[in-house]
Amino acid sequence: MSTATISTRRAPDSFAVILMVVLCAIWGLQQVAIKSTNTALAPLFQAGLRSAIxxxxxxxWARARGTPLFRADGTLGAGLLAGLLFAAExxxxxxxxxxxxxxxxxVFLYTAPCFTALGLHAFVAGERMRRIQWIGIAVAFAGMALAFADGFTRAVPGHSGSAVTGVIGDALGVLAGIAWAATTVVxxxxxxxxxxxxxxxxxxLAVSAVILLALAFALGEAHxxxxxxxxxxSLAYQAVIVAFVSYLVWFWLLTRYTASRLSVFSFLTPLFGVTFGVLLLGESFSARFLVAALLVLGGIVLVNAPTPSGERRGA
Known part of the structure; x- marks a missing residue:
């Protein structure tokens, strides 16, 4: 396995961009898949089975490729922490x-790139962001906010709880985004x-499977x-396509390209998510979404603006 160092990680090229768009489409469908399975499997049990599979x-996969998973290499502590954060997400x-x-x-989950950029800027020297890239993040986030602004004050379709209940769900989305960003930084x-x-x-996956299944059994949800x-x-899609294939591709990309630039592409995921929601869940669609999409794409262009030759090596 090639282990690129920070000095050889580079801005996304056309191949990486195509992969990221495909990954965003896969992740955008994930929310629909989870909701489709919630009626059959309790949430924590579903999440645990997903990670276990x-x-x-x-x-x-690792055994077939001869990739060692249990060799002592000083990653145990960081690996356990990453697994804990993954489970929390x-x-x-x-x-x-x-x-x-x-x-x-x-909307709230995919605030993660903002938190990722902040964390990497603070802890990884090779991931320093320039002003134009910060502007790009702001523009993309403004696009998402515009796309879903009307949803923040409306009742949630299919949910009979009070507005406070919806706010709790939204807050959990933000916490999930923070946990995802923290995992990337780790x-x-x-x-x-x-x-x-x-x-x-x-x-x-292994750490989260243990934690999630243990929680499901402890709370009587393992049924x-x-x-x-x-x-x-839906469960097969989550386990095989999302948790196995797409995450392997994501972590492979992280070894070759700067994570802050890759993470910003995640702003496309809510756009895919809304599209799938319209097609599969009957959610509303407005012209505001089209304007927001242009802002998001514009933000991505800014974040991936060419760097001066002297900064190409690590930023």
Whole structure:
């Protein structure tokens, strides 16, 4: 496994951009998949099964490729921390989706790039952001805020709780975004940065599977209420496509490109999420979303603006 150092990580090229757009589409569908499965599996049990299945897939993948997962390399502490943060992220996501809509969850969850950029700027010298890139983040975030501003004051479709209940769900989305950003910072600022993508992901999935399943059993959620073809397909999508394939690709990208630039592409995910929500969940769609999409794409262009030749090496 190639272990690129900070000095060889570069701004995303066309190949990385294409991969990130595909990943964002996959992640955008994830919220719909989770809500589709919530009727059959309790949230924490669903999250735990998702991580457990993906853990076995990553183990098989690493074994087939001869990638060592259990060799002592000084990453255990950072790996356990990354796994804990990963578990916290999905506790917030799965519980939050029982209190708020998929669209609102997407808005708050994908504030993560902002927190990622702040964390990397503080802890990883090679990830310093220039002024134009900070402006790009602000523009993209303004686009998201515009797209969902009307949703912040409306009742959540399909949820009978009070406005306070919705606010709690929204707050869980923000906490999930912070946990996701913290995980990225841990991966980049510790010895995990020199670890293989498979081992980095294995830490997160294995630790989160233990924590989430333990919580599900402790809270009496480890049971299946109703098994349906849709729930089965949704769980398989989450475990195989999202937690296994897409995360392996994500961590592989982190070893070769600057994380702050990659993370900003995550602003596309809520746009995909709303599109899937319109098509699959009947959520509303407005012209405001189109304006917001232009702002988000413009922000991404600014964040990925060419750097002066002297800064190309690490920024």
């Amino acid at each position: 993906a853990t076995l897939l990553v183990w098989g 999905f506790v917030c996501i799965f519980l939050g989706l029982t209190l708020t809509s998929a669209s609102r969850m997407a 991966v980049r600022a510790t010895r995990l940065a020199q670890s293989s993508a498979s081992k980095t992901l294995f830490y997160q 299946i209420d109703t098994i349906t073809p849709l729930a089965t397909i």
